[in-house]
Structure formats: structure tokens, C-alpha cells
Amino acid sequence: MIDFQLTPADEKVLSSAHEQAIIGRRYARYYDKHEDELEPEEFPEAKDLPNPITLAEESLSGSSGSRILHSLVMLEVYWGGIALHRSKWGLGNTVLKTVATPEQFEKWKNHTIAIAITEPGAGSDPANIRTTATFDRETGEWILNGEKIFISQAQSGDAAMVLSRFIAPDGSRGMTTFLVEKGTPGFTVGPQLRKLGIRSHDTCNLLFENCRIPEFNHIKGDFKSTMSVFNDSRPMVGAMALGVARAALDFTREKLAERGIEISYRGGMRSRSAVVDRFIRLEAVYEAALLTVLRSKWLEQQDVPPKVEASIAKAAGGKAARKITQGCIDILGPEALSEDHPLDRCFRDGRIFDIYEGAGEIQRLIIARSILGYTGRDLR
Known part of the structure; x- marks a missing residue:
């Protein structure tokens, strides 16, 4: 149990x-x-x-x-809304820990490594990645060309773990990862992106123009092993979403109390106002989504790969953040949009959690394939 x-x-x-x-x-x-x-x-x-x-x-x-x-x-x-201590661990660190050689891990274990997957034409479908790495036989280096967008920790990090298509010396092709350190010629970090929500979050685009990378920086994570890191991070995104949602609920409860409206859990719908009933229903959405996050993380601790459960937690958390922040604004009205209060920021921040780390629609596809026993070709 x-x-x-x-x-x-x-x-x-x-x-x-x-x-x-x-x-x-x-x-x-x-x-x-x-x-x-x-x-x-x-x-x-x-x-x-x-x-x-x-x-x-x-x-x-x-x-x-x-x-x-x-x-x-x-x-x-x-x-x-803000962490007092900046995180020194990025998803690129997880790839490094998972697939790197002992020598590679030892060299970069103390670096903050962003993960660079998303591209202008490859958002929810990484299979459309167009960034390429070609091996130069004369120098023994890889030449990386391409663009990555919406990359977290791009400016504050020390390096990027880049998922790229490759053309090997023997002509074979596929996908693999390269660790590209800041300061490498041909590697450019763009300015901070303007965003609707989580504006304080470090998010930039990356550009690689004939960027030469030593063979030692070839981490050799394939598509499957690289994408598997999201089994850990997707429930975390669900938890982040629920942090925003709970902030909205707490603020709304305080404002209702100021107006003499008590949130009572006694009795049924007939014994409480429509406002109180609406609020309690939003709390139920929060609790249900929180349980999906906790279950996914519990499975991780049992060494059970929670691929589907991670998708459930991500989809439930993102949807809950959208529904709860919108619902709280509906309850409080125009007062909720004042910059003197956190609710307008929570509402904007809540939009992103249903999009990044795999959009909610993609998570629902993963869940449906698991339930129905379909492959990616059968249901997409």
C-alpha cells in the first residue's frame, strides 16, 4: 500500500x-x-x-x-515564484550521468548542463530535428550546424547537451548527443526570450555555425536514452504547475475570507453557496493532480520506469494549473488582475506547464497508446 x-x-x-x-x-x-x-x-x-x-x-x-x-x-x-538558490543541475546533467563514460562524467560532473532538443521545426516531435553533426576525418572533430530554441538554463549554464542527427565516418546515420561548452567557436547563446509567463526563467535560443567539437565531447546518447530523462522531469513540471495552482488557491481563499465567505466542507451542494462549491471543486482538481505526481515519483523510488505515469502527472499538473488559475480569476473578478497581488502572474505562469517538457496533447497520446496497446505509427 x-x-x-x-x-x-x-x-x-x-x-x-x-x-x-x-x-x-x-x-x-x-x-x-x-x-x-x-x-x-x-x-x-x-x-x-x-x-x-x-x-x-x-x-x-x-x-x-x-x-x-x-x-x-x-x-x-x-x-x-522565485528560488532563493539557483539550480546547478540541468537535464543535460542527467544525460551525462546516464550515458557518459567515467572519464566524461568526471570532467563535467560539476558543470551546469542545459539540454538542447527543441528546434523551430521540431517542438513536440523531436524526430523532425534538423541539426546535424558531420565527422571531419582530417581533424578528428565533429562539425555541428543548427539552431535550438526555448532552451532552459542556456545563459546561466556552463554547457549544452545537444541532440543532433549525425553522419558517421562509415556513412551511418542516426541521432546522438554532444556536449558543447560555452566559449566554443561557432556556439552562440541568444538573448533572453520574452515570454508570457515564468518570465524570470532563463530561456534562450542557441545557434551552432560550423561549431567544431572534439570526439571526447561525443556523449553518445541515442534518441531513446536522451528522451528517457523526461520520465524524471515531467512529474517535476507537474509539481511546479501545482505550486502555481496552490498559490492561486491560497490567495483566493484569503480574499474570500476577507469578504466573510468561509470555505466549509460540511454538508453537500445544497448547504453551500455556488462560490464555495466552485472553490472546493478546484481544490479537488489540485488534490487529484498532486496524487499523480506523488505516485510517479514513488514508482521511481521503487526503480520502476514510470514512463506512462510521468506523462499522466505532467498532463494532469499542466491542466490543473490552467483550470485552477482561470477558476480563481473567475471567482474573484477584476480584483484578481491587479499587479499588487500574485494571481495575474500565477495565471500567466500556469499556461506554460501544459506546453513545455512535452505538450499535454503529446502526453495524452503516450497515455492512450499505452492503454490501447498502439505504437507511435498506429496512433499519432
Whole structure:
């Protein structure tokens, strides 16, 4: 039986994460308006505070497990809107850890590595990637050409893990990954992209023009192994979405209380107002989506690859964020759109979670294929 009751160790870490999220909320509006500025690696208030993500990953004795706890910490971070400690781990690090040789891992283990997959013509379908790497026999180098867009941690990171098509010396073709460090000739990082939501999130385009890469930087992750990293990250995106959703619910509850409207769980629909009933239904959406995230992370801790469960968590979390933030605005009306409050930012931030790390429609295709026993060719 799965028990989702939090342990005292969990509560301690999450309490610290929430306290820091309250501080982070003070900065969220500033970086929402100044999206060209990167947040500092560590905010002044965080100097003497432990990084809750680090605490979660340390598998504290008595906790529910690092993966479950990490997802709940990220929920708290996105409740506040800004992390007081900048993450030093990117999805490219996961690829490195999974498929790199011991020598490669040792060289770059302390780097922050972005993952570069999405292209102008290859968003939800990475099979359409057009970036190419050709081997130069004379120099023993790979020549990379192409463009990647909407890349997280592109500016703050040290390198990018690039998924590319390749043409090997023997003429064979396929997809593989290359680690490209900042400062490599032919590698250009574009400016911060203007976005509707999560404006403070480091997001840039990358350009590779005859970028020469040593053979040692060929990480040799194929398409399947590279895409498998999203089994870990998709539930995390679901948790981030639910952080935004819970911030909207908490704010709405406070505003309703100011107007003398109590959220009562006693009785049925006949005994409560339409507003209270609407709010309770939004809370139910939140709780249901949270359980999908926790179940996916629990399966990870049992060493069960949660491909379908990860897609369920991602799809449920993204949909919940959209529905809940919209619903809270409907309940409160025009007051909710004031920049003096966090709800308008939550509403804009909530849009992205149903899109990135695999759009909700793609996740539903993955789920449907699993249920129906179809392949990608049968149902797409």
C-alpha cells in the first residue's frame, strides 16, 4: 500500500522550503517585470539558509525519499515564484550521468548542463530535428550546424547537451548527443526570450555555425536514452504547475475570507453557496493532480520506469494549473488582475506547464497508446 502521509523529516524540509518561498515571493514581481535580468546564484536572505532542494536530494533519514521530497520542494518553490538558490543541475546533467563514460562524467560532473532538443521545426516531435553533426576525418572533430530554441538554463549554464542527427565516418546515420561548452567557436547563446509567463526563467535560443567539437565531447546518447530523462522531469513540471495552482488557491481563499465567505466542507451542494462549491471543486482538481505526481515519483523510488505515469502527472499538473488559475480569476473578478497581488502572474505562469517538457496533447497520446496497446505509427 502506498502511504502519502508526510513524515516529520519531510515536514521539516518543506517548512524550510515554504519559508524561503515566502521570501522569494517578494522578488517574483520584480523579475516578472525585468525578464532580461538573471536572478543571483543566491539571494542575500539565503546566505545562512540551507538549500531545500539539496536537503531533499540527500535522502534524509526518516524522509519519504529523495524523489518524492524533491518534487514537493519544487512545488513550494513555484508557490513563491522565485528560488532563493539557483539550480546547478540541468537535464543535460542527467544525460551525462546516464550515458557518459567515467572519464566524461568526471570532467563535467560539476558543470551546469542545459539540454538542447527543441528546434523551430521540431517542438513536440523531436524526430523532425534538423541539426546535424558531420565527422571531419582530417581533424578528428565533429562539425555541428543548427539552431535550438526555448532552451532552459542556456545563459546561466556552463554547457549544452545537444541532440543532433549525425553522419558517421562509415556513412551511418542516426541521432546522438554532444556536449558543447560555452566559449566554443561557432556556439552562440541568444538573448533572453520574452515570454508570457515564468518570465524570470532563463530561456534562450542557441545557434551552432560550423561549431567544431572534439570526439571526447561525443556523449553518445541515442534518441531513446536522451528522451528517457523526461520520465524524471515531467512529474517535476507537474509539481511546479501545482505550486502555481496552490498559490492561486491560497490567495483566493484569503480574499474570500476577507469578504466573510468561509470555505466549509460540511454538508453537500445544497448547504453551500455556488462560490464555495466552485472553490472546493478546484481544490479537488489540485488534490487529484498532486496524487499523480506523488505516485510517479514513488514508482521511481521503487526503480520502476514510470514512463506512462510521468506523462499522466505532467498532463494532469499542466491542466490543473490552467483550470485552477482561470477558476480563481473567475471567482474573484477584476480584483484578481491587479499587479499588487500574485494571481495575474500565477495565471500567466500556469499556461506554460501544459506546453513545455512535452505538450499535454503529446502526453495524452503516450497515455492512450499505452492503454490501447498502439505504437507511435498506429496512433499519432
